[in-house]
Amino acid sequence: MRKIVVFTNLTLDGVMQGPGRPEEDTRGGFQHGGWAVPYAAMASGMGGERSPGVTPLLMGRRTYQDFYAYWPNQGNNPYTEVLNNAPKYVASTTLQEPLPWSNSILLKGSVAEAVAGLKAQEGADFLVMGSGVLIQTLMQHGLIDRYVLLIHPLVLGSGRQLFPEGSTYTALRLVDAKPTPNGVVIATYEPA
Numbered sequence: 640m641r642k643i644v645v646f647t648n649l650t651l652d653g654v655m656q657g658p659g660r661p662e663e664d665t666r667g668g669f670q671h672g673g674w675a676v677p678y679a680a681m682a683s684g685m686g687g688e689r690s691p692g693v694t695p696l697l698m699g700r701r702t703y704q705d706f707y708a709y710w711p712n713q714g715n716n717p718y719t720e721v722l723n724n725a726p727k728y729v730a731s732t733t734l735q736e737p738l739p740w741s742n743s744i745l746l747k748g749s750v751a752e753a754v755a756g757l758k759a760q761e762g763a764d765f766l767v768m769g770s771g772v773l774i775q776t777l778m779q780h781g782l783i784d785r786y787v788l789l790i791h792p793l794v795l796g797s798g799r800q801l802f803p804e805g806s807t808y809t810a811l812r813l814v815d816a817k818p819t820p821n822g823v824v825i826a827t828y829e830p831a
Contacts, residue, residue, distance in 0.1 A: 641757065642764040642784035643697065645774055647801060648675040650791050654798035655771055663705060664799075671795045678791050678823050693725050694763055697754065697777075699770035700731035706769075707740040728757065728765070730773050751780040758782065771799055778807045785829050786811065792822040 648658040657664040657672035664672065698706070706722065713719045727743040730750045738745055746753040754777060757765065764784075767774060777783050788801075811828035818824050 640759060641762055643754070643758065643767060643777060643782055644764055644785040644787060645767045645777075645783055646787045646789075647768060647774075648789045648791060649801050650674065650793040650795050650798075652794045652796065653800035653802055654795045655769070655801045656798040664701070666799070667797075669798050671798060674793055674795065675789070675791055678819075678821050693721070694766045695726040695728065696722075697728050697757075697765045697767045697770070697773065698730070699773035700729065700734055701772075702769035703727065703729045703731070703734075703738075703740070703743070707743075711740065728754075730754075730770075730776070750776050751782065754782055755780070771801060774801065775803075775806065778809055781830070783830070785814070785827060788826045788828070790824045790826055 647655050649655045654671075654674075656666070656669050658675035659673060660676075661672040710719055710722045723741055725742060727738075727740060728746055729738060729743055730746050730753075734745060736745050750773070754765075767777070767783075774783070810831040812831040813826065814829050815827040816824060
């Protein structure tokens with residue numbers, strides 16, 4: 640059975656909105672975009688073993704559109720080829736096929752049922768980056784197997800949170816924790 644791994648940047652107060660660029664996600668008047676850039680912890684470690692080969696991605700609509708607007712146009716970046724070649728499974732009620740980015744597949748019907756079906760197949764584990772609404776849906780249905788959280792030493796006081804009020808109760812156990820020299824803690828959790 641395949642696993643679903645959430646991999647995301649967040650602040651000490653749980654904000655995951657707009658980590659990469661000032662204009663990345665300004666919903667709700669969010670003015671702290673790009674907050675993770677000075678820490679650049681992503682390359683410091685992934686909090687667990689990675690499957691060899693290409694890692695398929697699960698993405699919500701906003702993350703898919705943001706990644707598609709940015710990554711295919713980044714020459715001389717090793718992540719560009721990886722993301723272009725990765726199978727991308729997209730949860731959306733508004734997008735229609737064919738999706739414009741190579742290797743992109745629109746999930747059909749109930750997201751929870753579609754993802755549960757994908758998990759039951761043989762193959763590499765899935766990675767979820769960003770996609771807060773999708774993460775909440777997967778949590779509600781007990782479909783997340785691992786959380787790799789890059790916790791930044793910041794309190795923003797506003798912004799969309801990974802675990803907002805009203806989130807599904809989820810008990811987790813710490814599997815691994817690695818501090819980086821710049822103060823980011825890469826914490827890996829699995830359902831208890």
